[in-house]
Structures are given as C-alpha cells and as structure tokens.
C-alpha cells in the first residue's frame with residue numbers, strides 16, 4: 001500500500017488522531033479517518049486507546065501521547081506495510 005493512494009495510511013491516521021478528537025479535521029479527512037478505522041483493527045485499537053486517555057485526562061494533546069509508544073506503533077505500522 002502506498003502513502004500516495006487516496007486511502008488513508010495507518011501512519012497518517014496516527015498523525016491525525018489528536019485533530020480527529022479535537023474536531024479540527026476537515027470533513028473529507030474525517031470521512032477518510034472513519035473509513036480507515038472500519039477496515040483496520042490496529043487503528044481501531046489505537047483510537048480506542050486514545051479515547052481512554054481523553055476520558056482519563058479530559059483532553060488530548062500531542063504531549064499526552066507517549067512519544068515512545070507512538071514510535072513503537074509507527075514501527076509496527078511500517079512492519080505491516082512491508083509484510084503486504
């Protein structure tokens with residue numbers, strides 16, 4: 001799967017997750033975001049995890065996303081796309 005396709009890539013979703021929750025995504029990005037989640041168990045789990053962070057803290061900022069966890073996730077995404 002190429003990052004240049006119209007479909008949202010896992011990595012892009014991870015980048016956009018804070019914007020998704022604070023409502024700053026454009027309508028088309030929001031639609032692509034939701035469409036991606038429907039077809040991707042990994043991102044469903046990631047978004048659910050972020051939702052729990054928001055429920056616990058009342059907000060989500062870039063600083064709330066553990067950079068190490070985020071890096072590990074992006075590593076995992078790279079592995080998945082290479083496996084395809």
Ligand SMILES: [Zn+2]
Pocket residue numbers: 009010013036040041042043
């Ligand atoms: Zn995904």
